[in-house]
Amino acid sequence: MILELTERRQRILKLVIQEYIESPAKPVASETLLKKYQLQYSSATIRNELAALEDLGLLTHLHTSAGRIPTDAGYRYFVENLMDRQALSPQEQRTIQHQFYQVRSELDQWIHLAAAVLARTAHNAAVVTPPRAYEVRFKHLELIAIYETVVLLVLVLHDGTIKQQSLTTEQPNSQEDLSNLAQYFNQRLEGATLDLLEGRVTVPDEPPLTPFARMALDVIARAMRQLEGQINEALHHDGLLEMLGQPEFAQVDRVKQLLRILEQGVGIGTLIPQALNSEGVQVVIGGEHGQDTMREYSVILSRYGRSGEVAGVLGVIGPTRMPYPRSISSVRYISSVMSDLLAELYGERSSSA
Amino acid sequence: MILELTERRQRILKLVIQEYIESPAKPVASETLLKKYQLQYSSATIRNELAALEDLGLLTHLHTSAGRIPTDAGYRYFVENLMDRQALSPQEQRTIQHQFYQVRSELDQWIHLAAAVLARTAHNAAVVTPPRAYEVRFKHLELIAIYETVVLLVLVLHDGTIKQQSLTTEQPNSQEDLSNLAQYFNQRLEGATLDLLEGRVTVPDEPPLTPFARMALDVIARAMRQLEGQINEALHHDGLLEMLGQPEFAQVDRVKQLLRILEQGVGIGTLIPQALNSEGVQVVIGGEHGQDTMREYSVILSRYGRSGEVAGVLGVIGPTRMPYPRSISSVRYISSVMSDLLAELYGERSSSA
DNA sequence: GTTTAGCACTCACAAGGTAAGAGTGCTAAA
DNA sequence: TTTAGCACTCTTACCTTGTGAGTGCTAAAC
Structure with missing residues (x-):
């Protein structure tokens, strides 16, 4: 489905999503947008545009008199068309490089470090599978x-x-x-x-x-x-504590759900082999892939290493309301660092990212 | 402090604690005790006894018109003097034996299995450190x-x-x-x-x-x-999901506390080396050891293996309201199974429990 | 002296009711 | 097409009240 949005609508959608992500999780009102971003049109106009975006399925309402929140489709549009694709700052990149440099020779520490760094960089839970060869030899x-x-x-x-x-x-x-x-x-x-x-x-x-x-x-x-056949079982995770402060996890049931995803691989089981055989960063938003367990979570995954040779998967899991630009940059960058590490270990057949 | 309690008071204290553990976490009223356990004396008498037990510091109140709940000292008295020390059922023992038998040759699976089995048997979170020699050689x-x-x-x-x-x-x-x-x-x-x-x-x-x-x-x-010096860092845990259903963890803050204990070893750091050098099962109830972090948690630990040779520590962590008899039996039994496994591996110098 | 019936008293909790505030959606005019 | 204005909706917080659970005390019974 290709959506043609007027520039103004794009702008408003982008602001709604950014605001909702940072607020955090507070429905966004027309007046708020007007004041906070000094838009040139009145709140009534904004309301009209919001209603239009809702008709297109990109936003919703919790009730009549509540502000707007993005739908899965809204996030998807944001990720594909609106998001600022900024890389991690050079400072952050150096810090991460440095941490990996320190454990570069300790193979068993790699995935622990990767998960820890990814969780802290992306401010969400991280998952990492250990590097495995396509074929066991x-x-x-x-x-x-x-x-x-x-x-x-x-x-x-x-x-x-x-x-x-x-x-x-x-x-x-x-x-x-x-x-x-x-x-x-x-x-x-x-x-x-x-x-x-x-x-x-x-x-x-x-x-x-x-x-x-x-x-x-x-x-x-x-x-x-x-x-x-052990890829799933070896799923390592970190950053649970990082997430529990978020409003999404105010009730324990949500924490339980998340634990089932992270510890037992429920819902991401199929995504991992998929990511292992894909290029680039994969983003799955909410229930897009029909997984009901994942309806309220988004997953950002990337392979590291080389397909068909030694490779693993790492990624971020969080509520659909997650800072996508930052998460995606983090996953991309750390997977490239891990790829370089692997390349060093198994020879220069791999290329740096 | 040695407390001389009349038989009747002992009986009532024991019932209060058992009832509070099973209710779960509902303050216990005099009338409830009377009806549920068909005591020979009236609810007024029971109230008098409860008040006496409260004066002794073994029970408390949340407010005037609420039932009684045990204090740390109450649990301590229960564990030392009142508890029925029943072993796990032969059926359960066989199941556990069987599970360990299946992975007996896979050393890296031991602590995972131990934590998983312990968590499920004791219905609480479990921690296990890998077996380590006293001296690194x-x-x-x-x-x-x-x-x-x-x-x-x-x-x-x-x-x-x-x-x-x-x-x-x-x-x-x-x-x-x-x-x-x-x-x-x-x-x-x-x-x-x-x-x-x-x-x-x-x-x-x-x-x-x-x-x-x-x-x-x-x-x-x-x-x-x-x-x-790595004993703490290698702390493996399991069973978080097992606990989240308990009323103690209805609010996320408690879950966070628990995570800090399990993942970062906050509060149990000192207990583990201690357990490594002690005989038998160690029980620490609430803030007994002055650890404020642990004020609402109890820890049951035991060494497995032989002191001074290859040994590790395993145990259970839960809210102070925990099924002590079962937890203690579980820890004791599984540590004996692990000891046997180690003995098999390093020769018959160790004795079976 | 110990036990117990009886009752006043306390407190948590749920239900209902109200007021305030946030925010929309619509209408009609600019 | 935009916007001011306003009615309408719904949430949330706060209060008030009633109810029930449960104690603690007193005075009588054993």
């Missing part, structure tokens, strides 16, 4: 004798994901035997995908695997299988 | 070439903790060189504490470390230093 195995009959298996995958498992054996193991076995696996399995594992180590003309080696292989296969 | 190092000049360093500590770091070098590295260096470190550093690291690898009559080896050693030292 074996990289390295380590077997460490922890205690006579207990072995710690550390599996490193091609994208840097690490899984640790413990194995209990009948007989005591020497570290030497374990290291040899690990080396054997490392030589044979380098780069293997899940379906290649078996074939690489069980070759017709060779002695079969020992029971322990068989067990280890099974554990590796199971771990890799588990990681294949 | 080197166990194993792995250096993996990820990309020409990028190396993934995987450090395994003696307690099973894994840290991953990336290193960037000037020159490309061969996996063979890396493996050799790792092996060299593994031989020299086995079991070394932080202050021994340096001495083990820089021996007077040997060639000095290569720049890369020096860098790796620094990273190891930094990681170990970081882990030394």
Whole structure:
């Protein structure tokens, strides 16, 4: 649906939305607009225009004598046509760069930092999935004798994901035997995908695997299988506290809803794989995608890393009344920073944003 | 302070507290007690006794014509003297055992499962710290070439903790060189504490470390230093959603308080190291320990694992009005299950509870 | 001395009623 | 097309009142 709006209507719509976002959440009255932004026409004219915008479905009313609030369509129009697309200030960019620089070598801190920084920058809740390769591939195995009959298996995958498992054996193991076995696996399995594992180590003309080696292989296969479909489960979030001050969350029911979205991925489950395969920043406003759970929330997501290689998703979740320009800039900028980090780690195949 | 209460007063106090916990959070009236528990004395007598218990500081009033609610001291008396110390039902124990059995070899899942199970069993928020050794000791190092000049360093500590770091070098590295260096470190550093690291690898009559080896050693030292004081930061929690239905959290401010406790460790920071060095289940009711933040919350903590060896802390946090018997049983049982898991992993030095 | 019936008293809470204020929508004139 | 003016609507805050729950006290009963 393409809407042709007169310049004046565009201007008024934009002001209503900006005012509503900053007020915060107070319905916007014609008189307020007139006074605050010194418009050239009277409040009656503004009222006429507001009524027109309401007929177009971009604004609504809570009751006859209340000011206007934007509809989902109104926000959508704002995001696509009216919004000032300003980047984060150089000062903020430097601060963020600096924070990431400090943890650049600590892979397990990345997503925590990303979520924390994003939440604080966008003033909303943030979600981040860890970077994962499109395909799960074996990289390295380590077997460490922890205690006579207990072995710690550390599996490193091609994208840097690490899984640790413990194995209990009948007989005591020497570290030497374990290291040899690990080396054997490392030589044979380098780069293997899940379906290649078996074939690489069980070759017709060779002695079969020992029971322990068989067990280890099974554990590796199971771990890799588990990681294949795990994107949603690994959703990390931050910034809940940031949001609870907002008027939308004055009643606890709303907080519960939000928790279900953030902790259990209800409602954003489908959006994440979608964002992983898209370019640029995705904005979903309210119930646009037919998700009833999300009717009162907006989600701004972006992939970081490179599609098909190692990549993850990060984004912001908040009430539909959210500062879109700032949120979008934040998501865009932080995803570019994360992309650069990944590029550094996996070689310069990726390009900087 | 030792309080001598007549049997009747004890009985009434116990009923008031149980009723208040289950009502939920409704002040308890004399008439209610009489009807619901068919006491042998009249409501007037009960009122006299209630007034006496109030004089002793075990109960209070919100206003003259309101029923009684317990004070912190009342809860304390209840927990120490009146509570029925029932264990979890065999059925529940089996379910919990079963859940832990399923992830017994996946170390990184333990604390997630523990928090989830504890929260659901105790119907409150749960906190769990990962198992950590009293002393941080080197166990194993792995250096993996990820990309020409990028190396993934995987450090395994003696307690099973894994840290991953990336290193960037000037020159490309061969996996063979890396493996050799790792092996060299593994031989020299086995079991070394932080202050021994340096001495083990820089021996007077040997060639000095290569720049890369020096860098790796620094990273190891930094990681170990970081882990030394990290108990609080690693606090994992679950069950927030579980609690929001309770009347205590009807207003969002309370939710914010709770979040600050769970996410930032405000108010429980000191309790955790304390629990780590104590035997048995610790119960802190309301502001007993002078923590103003915690005035309206109770904490039930227990160590799991063995003091001085590998151990962690788990527990329950809720409003002072919490089902103490059940929470305490849950914490006790799950800490014993976790202790058993640890014992299995690190040998039979620990005893089952 | 302990228990209990009886009753006055207190306080929270809900219901109803009113007034004030914000803001629209419409009309008619500019 | 714009705008002044005003009636109308609806929310919100505030008060008032009534009701019910529940205590605390007193005086009689056990």
